[in-house]
Amino acid sequence: MIIGIDGNEANISERVGVNEYPFQILQNLAKLQEKGECGHSLIVYLKEKPLPDLPKETQNFKYKIIPGGGLWIITKLMPDLFLGKPKPDIFFSPSHYVPVFAPMPRACSIMDLGYLKFSGQFRKKDFWQLKIWSAISILLSKRIFAISNSTKEDIVRHYSFARDKISVTHLGYDPGRFNINISEKDVRRIKKTYSIVDDYVLYLGTLKPSKNIETLIEAFGQLTPRYPKIRLIIAGKKGWMYKSIYKKVEKSGLTAKVTFTDFVPEEDKPALIKGARVFVLPSYWEGFGLDAVNAMATGVPVVASNAGSLPEVIGEAGVVVDPKNADSMAAGIESVLSADSIAYNEMAKRGLMQSNKFSWEKCARETLRILESGRIK
Numbered sequence: 001m002i003i004g005i006d007g008n009e010a011n012i013s014e015r016v017g018v019n020e021y022p023f024q025i026l027q028n029l030a031k032l033q034e035k036g037e038c039g040h041s042l043i044v045y046l047k048e049k050p051l052p053d054l055p056k057e058t059q060n061f062k063y064k065i066i067p068g069g070g071l072w073i074i075t076k077l078m079p080d081l082f083l084g085k086p087k088p089d090i091f092f093s094p095s096h097y098v099p100v101f102a103p104m105p106r107a108c109s110i111m112d113l114g115y116l117k118f119s120g121q122f123r124k125k126d127f128w129q130l131k132i133w134s135a136i137s138i139l140l141s142k143r144i145f146a147i148s149n150s151t152k153e154d155i156v157r158h159y160s161f162a163r164d165k166i167s168v169t170h171l172g173y174d175p176g177r178f179n180i181n182i183s184e185k186d187v188r189r190i191k192k193t194y195s196i197v198d199d200y201v202l203y204l205g206t207l208k209p210s211k212n213i214e215t216l217i218e219a220f221g222q223l224t225p226r227y228p229k230i231r232l233i234i235a236g237k238k239g240w241m242y243k244s245i246y247k248k249v250e251k252s253g254l255t256a257k258v259t260f261t262d263f264v265p266e267e268d269k270p271a272l273i274k275g276a277r278v279f280v281l282p283s284y285w286e287g288f289g290l291d292a293v294n295a296m297a298t299g300v301p302v303v304a305s306n307a308g309s310l311p312e313v314i315g316e317a318g319v320v321v322d323p324k325n326a327d328s329m330a331a332g333i334e335s336v337l338s339a340d341s342i343a344y345n346e347m348a349k350r351g352l353m354q355s356n357k358f359s360w361e362k363c364a365r366e367t368l369r370i371l372e373s374g375r376i377k
Contacts, residue, residue: 003371004088004104006077007044007063009095011051014237014263016206017290018111021147021171022094023054028364030055038368043088045080047072073099090142090371096134098141105142107371110134112147112287112308113154114210121209121284123240138162143370145169147288148309167370170313171288172360177270178297180352186271193268194261200231201333202276202300204264204291205283208239212282212305212323214248219282219329221252227337235272237263274298278336281310284323289313293358296351301344303332317347317354 010023032038041060044050050063057063064084068076078099081091091099093108115122115130122130138144138159144166146152156163191197201220205211213234220232232254234245249258264272269291273279279295285308286292292302292314304310305323314320321332336347 001040001090001372002086002088003040003042004081004091005042005044006073006091006093006095006097007046007050007054008072011046011048011054013051015266016237017288018095020290021109021111024172024174024360025094025364025367026055028360029368030058030061031361032364032368033058033060037365040368040372041086043086045077047076073097078102092367092371093137094145096130096137098137100136100140106137106140107143107145108137108141109145109147110138110151110155110287112151112285113158114285114287114308116154116158118210118284121241126240135159141165143167143373145367145370147171148312150309150312151287167366169363169366169370170358171290171293172358172363173290173293173297173355174360175297178273178294178355179270180297180299180348182270182274182298187275190268190271191275194233194235194259194272196231196233196259196275198229198231199277200233200259200275201337202233202235202273202279202295203282204235204269204273204279205281206236206239207234207242207245209241210284211239212284213245215323215326215329216280216282217245217248217252217254217258218326219333220257221254222326222330223334223337224254224257226334230277230337232258233261233272233276234258235261235264269294270298273300276300278303278333280329280333281305282321282323282329283307283310286310286313292318293355297355299348299352301336301339301347302351303329303336305329313358314351315354315357317350 009019012019044063046065066076081102090105098106098108119127146168152166152168273295279300279302281292281304289310295302302318304314306320319332322328
């Protein structure tokens with residue numbers, strides 16, 4: 001069997017969650033081939049040559065580079081799926097952008113449908129692109145991967161016809177990078193890199209409205225009188241409609257207490273997370289919440305909103321708060337900051353146990369099994 005995969009979301013140097021998922025799928029499918037657990041041929045379709053950290057080509061893992069720009073799926077990929085050789089038996093898009101026409105069954109992944117509830121947090125162009133293409137992909141796909149039960153429930157609620165073709169494949173983390181053995185030397189190096197002197201509360205993710213960073217800033221402002229030596233680190237690249245986040249810090253008089261790091265390279269993330277006193281994910285919704293799992297795996301307590309998949313992902317291991325209520329968020333963060341060593345270590349222990357439920361290899365293995373079933377016409 002030949003499996004075609006759109007690898008463009010993985011072939012990006014500054015990866016965020018939506019890029020990390022396809023990157024890890026490719027990495028772990030390649031590992032399954034090495035272990036003899038995947039006897040299929042994989043063809044990964046790209047616009048540009050693969051970055052050095054993508055899997056190397058083998059006899060059964062090949063890249064097919066089709067140069068092109070805008071509307072690449074329509075103008076380049078679709079014609080090749082009809083006319084190119086060899087022809088995949090199934091085509092997998094680890095995003096919601098499947099080819100509208102193809103001679104083989106298609107499968108797609110849906111991260112979340114939060115944009116349908118919070119349309120005002122998107123530019124109109126982005127909102128309509130997400131809405132229309134997601135609906136088309138859900139309609140046309142033989143198999144649909146939801147990255148959490150929360151996402152699956154949202155898909156069924158909005159597109160009930162898709163119920164029987166949705167499978168949940170939880171995401172994972174890399175235990176070789178995110179673990180309790182990250183050295184203090186690495187933590188000190190990262191703190192120096194980002195000019196961090198004090199203990200800190202960490203947010204890590206793209207700066208955009210759905211992440212609810214402004215409520216986090218308001219909550220942090222309530223805590224600074226009682227915890228004057230704690231900083232708030234807002235780490236991540238600028239997304240869309242991000243300028244109000246900077247204005248919120250200025251208006252709150254917190255400029256001296258808040259550090260913006262901009263994009264954080266993957267190699268810096270483990271130590272940056274490990275050095276935090278608490279990791280906060282205040283989002284209005286999340287399809288999964290990768291860095292919440294990474295934080296739990298490093299032994300850092302997590303405070304997360306009670307929205308989307310986050311209660312599902314952190315389970316009983318973290319502190320759940322109301323994302324619309326700064327008081328609730330402040331209380332959740334303080335419950336970690338004020339914990340004595342015994343209570344703090346117990347939080348960390350619960351997080352470690354919860355993180356062990358998630359595995360990229362397991363995700364890839366289940367993805368492969370479902371793709372095999374999706375070959376049925």
